[in-house]
C-alpha cells in the first residue's frame with residue numbers, strides 16, 4: 535500500500551491498480567471547496583469543468599453537506615422500494631413540481647446511463663414498440679443499451695452490437711451540418727428524424743431520444759424550433775419524446791431543465807450528474823399515464839434512490855432555486871459576449887456556442903477543410919494544448935470534448951462568480967495567444 539501523501543503516489547497507484555480507460559485531466563484532488571480544487575501538494579486550481587458538469591452548486595456546498603450528514607446519521611440505505619422513506623418521497627414530489635409539463639412519477643437509480651436504460655424500457659413498455667431513434671454524435675452512456683443510443687463509434691469499437699433496433703438521425707450541428715447552409719441549423723434539420731423513421735425503422739417507434747443541448751458532442755445548441763419539430767415528428771409516429779437531461783439538467787443552462795428553453799413537454803426526462811451535486815444519483819421521470827405502464831417487478835435497483843443522495847438532491851435543488859440559477863443566467867450572458875469577442879479575434883476559434891454556463895469553443899485549423907467539405911478542419915491537438923496550458927500556466931481546469939475532440943468545454947460550478955469567470959476567460963486568452 536502506498537502512502538497517499540503526494541500527487542505522484544496517487545497517480546502511480548492509478549497506473550498500477552485502476553483500469554486504464556480514460557486520460558485524466560492530471561489534477562489529482564485531495565480536497566475541494568466552491569470552485570477550487572486542491573491537489574496533494576497544496577496547489578490550488580480554479581475548476582471550470584465541475585468533474586464533467588456535476589458539482590453544480592459548488593464543491594463541498596455547506597447546505598448539501600449538512601443534508602447528507604443528517605441523513606447519514608439517520609439511516610443510509612432503505613432501497614427506495616423496499617422501505618418507503620422521506621428523502622425519496624420528497625424528492626419525487628419536488629421533481630414533479632420543478633420539471634416541465636405533466637411529468638410526475640420518478641424512478642431513482644445511480645447514474646445517467648441507468649436513467650437512459652430505464653427510460654428505454656419504459657418507452658418500450660408504454661408503446662409496445664421496441665425501436666428507438668437517437669442522434670448521430672449524441673451521448674447517452676456506456677452500458678450496452680445506452681451505448682447503442684450513443685452516436686459515436688469511438689465508444690463502441692469492439693463492444694457492439696448492443697441493441698439492434700436503434701437508428702440514428704443527423705444532429706443539429708449547424709457549424710458542420712451537411713444539410714444546412716451557414717453556421718446554424720434550421721428547425722427543418724429535424725426532418726432527418728422523419729427520414730430515418732421512414733427509411734430505417736418498421737414505423738413502430740418507441741422513442742426519439744435527444745439531448746436538448748448536446749454535451750459530449752461538443753455543446754451543440756439546436757436552433758429555435760428544432761426540438762419542437764422533433765416532438766411533433768415523434769408524436770406523429772406514436773413515439774415518446776425522451777429528453778436526456780443528464781448533462782443539461784439542474785440549472786446548467788439557466789433553467790432548471792434545458793427543455794424549458796423550448797416549447798416542448800418531454801414524455802420522459804432523464805437526469806443524473808448535477809442532481810445531487812456529486813453524490814451518485816440518477817432518475818427518469820414520466821407522466822402518470824406513461825409511468826403506470828410499468829408493472830411491479832418491471833424494474834428495480836438495489837442502491838437506486840439512496841436516501842443520502844436524495845437528501846443531497848433536495849438541498850441541491852433548494853440552492854439552485856435560491857439564486858444559483860439566476861447567477862447562471864447573469865454570468866452566462868456575460869460569458870457569451872466575452873466568447874463572441876474571442877471568436878472574432880482568433881482564426882483558430884471556429885465557433886463558440888452554449889447556454890447558461892455550458893459553453894463550447896470549437897478549435898479549428900483554418901488552413902484545412904473539415905469532414906464532408908464543411909467548415910475548417912477540427913484541431914484536436916490544439917484543443918489539448920490549450921487545456922494543458924490553462925492548467926499548467928494559470929491553474930484553471932477546463933474540459934475538452936466534442937465528436938472530433940476539438941471543443942474546449944467550460945462547465946464550471948454554477949455558483950462561479952464574475953471575478954472567477956473573468957480569470958477563466960483571461961487565462962483562455964493567454965493560452966490561445968501562447969499555443
Ligand SMILES: Cc1ncc(COP(=O)(O)O)c(C=O)c1O
Nearest residue numbers: 645646647673674675749780781
Ligand atoms: C446526456 C448524457 N446522458 C447520459 C450520460 C451518462 O451518464 P453517466 O456517466 O452518469 O452514466 C451522460 C454522461 O456524460 C450524458 O452527458
